Amino acid sequence: MKICCIGAGYVGGPTMAMIAHKCPDIQVTVVDINAERIAAWNSQNLPIYELGLDELVFASRDKNLFFSTDVDKGITEADIVFISVNTPTKTYGTGAGKASDLKYIELCARKIAEVSTSDKIVVEKSTLPVRTAETVRTILDNCPSDVNFQVLSNPEFLAEGTAIEDLLDPDRVLIGGAETPEGQAAIQALFDVYARWVPKEKILTTNVWSSELSKLTANAFLAQRISSINAISALCEATEANVDEVAAAIGTDSRIGPKFLKSSIGFGGSCFQKDVLNLVYLCEHYGLTEVAEYWEQVIKMNDHQRQRFVKRIVSTLFNTVAGKKIAILGFAFKKDTNDTRESSAIYICRDLLEEQAEVHIYDPKVSKSQICADIGVPEDHPLVNVSNSAAEACDNAHALAVLTEWDEFKELDFQAIYESMLKPAFIFDGRNILDLEALREIGFTTHGVGRS
Ligand code: UDX
Ligand code: UDX
Numbered sequence: 001m002k003i004c005c006i007g008a009g010y011v012g013g014p015t016m017a018m019i020a021h022k023c024p025d026i027q028v029t030v031v032d033i034n035a036e037r038i039a040a041w042n043s044q045n046l047p048i049y050e051l052g053l054d055e056l057v058f059a060s061r062d063k064n065l066f067f068s069t070d071v072d073k074g075i076t077e078a079d080i081v082f083i084s085v086n087t088p089t090k091t092y093g094t095g096a097g098k099a100s101d102l103k104y105i106e107l108c109a110r111k112i113a114e115v116s117t118s119d120k121i122v123v124e125k126s127t128l129p130v131r132t133a134e135t136v137r138t139i140l141d142n143c144p145s146d147v148n149f150q151v152l153s154n155p156e157f158l159a160e161g162t163a164i165e166d167l168l169d170p171d172r173v174l175i176g177g178a179e180t181p182e183g184q185a186a187i188q189a190l191f192d193v194y195a196r197w198v199p200k201e202k203i204l205t206t207n208v209w210s211s212e213l214s215k216l217t218a219n220a221f222l223a224q225r226i227s228s229i230n231a232i233s234a235l236c237e238a239t240e241a242n243v244d245e246v247a248a249a250i251g252t253d254s255r256i257g258p259k260f261l262k263s264s265i266g267f268g269g270s271c272f273q274k275d276v277l278n279l280v281y282l283c284e285h286y287g288l289t290e291v292a293e294y295w296e297q298v299i300k301m302n303d304h305q306r307q308r309f310v311k312r313i314v315s316t317l318f319n320t321v322a323g324k325k326i327a328i329l330g331f332a333f334k335k336d337t338n339d340t341r342e343s344s345a346i347y348i349c350r351d352l353l354e355e356q357a358e359v360h361i362y363d364p365k366v367s368k369s370q371i372c373a374d375i376g377v378p379e380d381h382p383l384v385n386v387s388n389s390a391a392e393a394c395d396n397a398h399a400l401a402v403l404t405e406w407d408e409f410k411e412l413d414f415q416a417i418y419e420s421m422l423k424p425a426f427i428f429d430g431r432n433i434l435d436l437e438a439l440r441e442i443g444f445t446t447h448g449v450g451r452s
Contacts, residue, residue: 001026003193004078006108008032008041008067010163010270010339011125011156012084013048017056018167020065022197029066031074041067049338049365052164072115079118080190082154083108083136084125089274098281100129100274109139112149119148121186125156127215127271129278133176133208150186152177153208155215160269161336173203176211216282219275220295225260226267227301233263233450234308243450244432263450265403265430266305268333268343273299305449306344309401310351312447313428317399321357325422327393330404330431331363331371338365344430345403346374353383360385362393364406391417399426405433418442 003019005012008030020028032038040047042061046054057065068074075081085104090096105126112122122140124133133151140149153176158166173194177187187205194203206214233243243263251258267273276298283292314321333343340346349359353375361371361384368386372379387393390409394400394417402409410433418425427439429448436446446452 001080001193002078003028003080003082004074005030005082005084005125006032006071006075006111007082007084007086007126008034008037008047009084009086010048010050010160011158012082013041013046014050014053014056014158014163014167015084015125015156016082017053017060017065018164019193020060021056023193024060024064026193027064027066028060029068029074029078031068031071033069033071035069038067038069049336050160050163051336056164071111075112075115075120076117078120080121080123080193081112082123082125084156086270087126087128087274089277095281098277098284100127100278100281102128102132102135105132105136106139109136113140113143116143116147116149117145121150121152121189123152123154123190124212125154127155127219127275127278128153128212129282130209130212130216132212148182150177150182151208152186152190153211153215154190155211157215157218160339161334168197170198170202173198174206174211174214175203176206176208179207216275216279219271220279220298222260223267223272223276223302224295224298226262226264226272227298227305229261229263230266230305230449231301233305236450237312237452240452241450246450263432264305265309265344265348265449266302268341268345270339270341273302273342303347306347307351309344309428309430309449310348310355313352313399313401313426314355316426316428316445316447321352321355321398323356323358324398325358325360325396326352327387327390327397327400328359328361329363329390329393329400329402329409330406331361331366331374332404332406335404335406338370340366340370340374343374343404348401348403348430349375349384353377356383358383358385360387360393360397362387362390363404364408391420395420396422397425398422399428401428401430402433403430405431409433414439414444415442418444 005016016028016030037047087100090099090101137151175187177183236243247261250256251261280292280296331345377384425444427444427446432448439446
């Protein structure tokens with residue numbers, strides 16, 4: 001059997017590396033139109049930082065795992081073709097700001113139709129609006145040669161930073177397919193791939209539409225939990241309750257559960273905002289106005305949480321940060337990844353620049369060029385500086401703000417940092433990872449999210 005995956009991104013790369021690792025008899029080829037990215041996958045310096053990924057890739061690469069820009073060849077040779085290209089929020093025309101831009105998916109489907117000379121199972125790995133499989137199917141049906149296609153939905157639930165762990169031991173694998181005998185046979189073929197390492201009872205099969213909608217729903221529920229606890233954090237700050245204590249207290253209720261109740265500067269990442277907006281757009285499309293408004297509030301709360309954090313910095317620093325040096329610790333959207341897509345840090349830095357603050361940013365895995373591109377400033381912008389260490393960023397700063405929960409920030413020499421900062425020295429812990437009590441003893445003025 002041969003598998004091809006179109007899209008060598010955060011999802012396609014690790015997922016295919018795991019399949020290749022677990023199925024040495026299957027030839028797995030990951031193709032991408034981005035030659036630079038493919039070159040990086042073929043080098044010692046992989047384009048994605050993910051714990052355990054290097055070992056996995058280096059062990060299978062050029063044996064049964066290949067990275068290539070030859071998209072046509074990859075598709076032609078494969079029995080199963082995964083589509084794992086990006087589906088960003090549309091920035092133009094109908095649905096701008098909400099709907100998913102499906103142009104890359106359509107391009108992939110057209111390419112598969114154009115070059116295929118044998119029957120194939122086409123698997124949607126990218127998160128898509130419900131009924132996208134229909135579009136893919138219609139395009140494939142216009143294939144010039146006499147080839148049979150089955151379209152499956154197999155959404156990815158891995159979280160970045162723990163991708164390898166999540167792929168190795170997933171809560172579930174979801175496969176949606178047609179209810180026809182051919183559809184069921186296609187489901188079985190993909191089921192058999194995952195069954196090499198995932199217990200059979202964890203592999204769920206549904207119809208295509210349920211599978212597509214389940215992915216959007218899972219991300220919407222997860223995002224909603226974060227917005228819910230963040231809403232409560234605002235109330236905690238007003239009432240001297242402590243959001244971590246509230247989260248711990250409600251999380252012990254088995255119906256609520258302890259996970260995803262960490263109050264923060266708001267969720268980031270490539271998925272939550274895009275998928276919730278996508279859900280909102282779908283509801284609007286079907287005339288479900290109230291349902292759309294209900295889910296849209298999750299995004300509004302997230303925007304509010306980011307803005308609230310900056311307002312708190314400004315008001316604490318005597319209502320102005322103009323010309324003041326603010327150290328920003330962490331820029332990635334979460335720890336253990338170099339991904340900055342939709343990171344709250346981007347919005348917080350932009351708002352601080354709007355207030356004319358001088359930001360000095362340090363992140364252990366994100367490059368200066370990435371940081372400046374995300375904020376939308378040239379690399380020589382006078383107010384944006386990228387430091388090589390946390391200590392360097394904090395030197396002579398009026399305040400420091402933790403925006404990503406990197407473990408190394410818990411181990412910093414805060415006594416030395418305090419001595420190097422201007423006084424009063426302020427700490428804003430946007431991730432609630434620091435021992436604020438201990439920091440106050442050193443002399444800092446401290447603020448967490450939903451706690452003081
Ligand atoms: C993306 C989506 O964001 C997510 O919703 C979906 O579940 C999986 O795909 P990710 O892997 O993180 O997630 O995206 P990204 O890292 O941007 O990778 C996509 C890759 O597809 C890029 O390397 C891009 O060059 C490639 N691509 C895009 C193609 O090869 N062909 C195209 O036509 C378009
Ligand atoms: C998410 C989903 O978890 C995953 O199943 C899906 O396939 C893709 O989207 P990811 O975006 O990689 O994964 O990371 P996740 O761990 O979900 O974190 C998303 C954001 O929420 C991060 O910015 C994180 O810091 C934030 N978060 C998470 C909180 O603010 N509080 C929490 O309690 C949990």
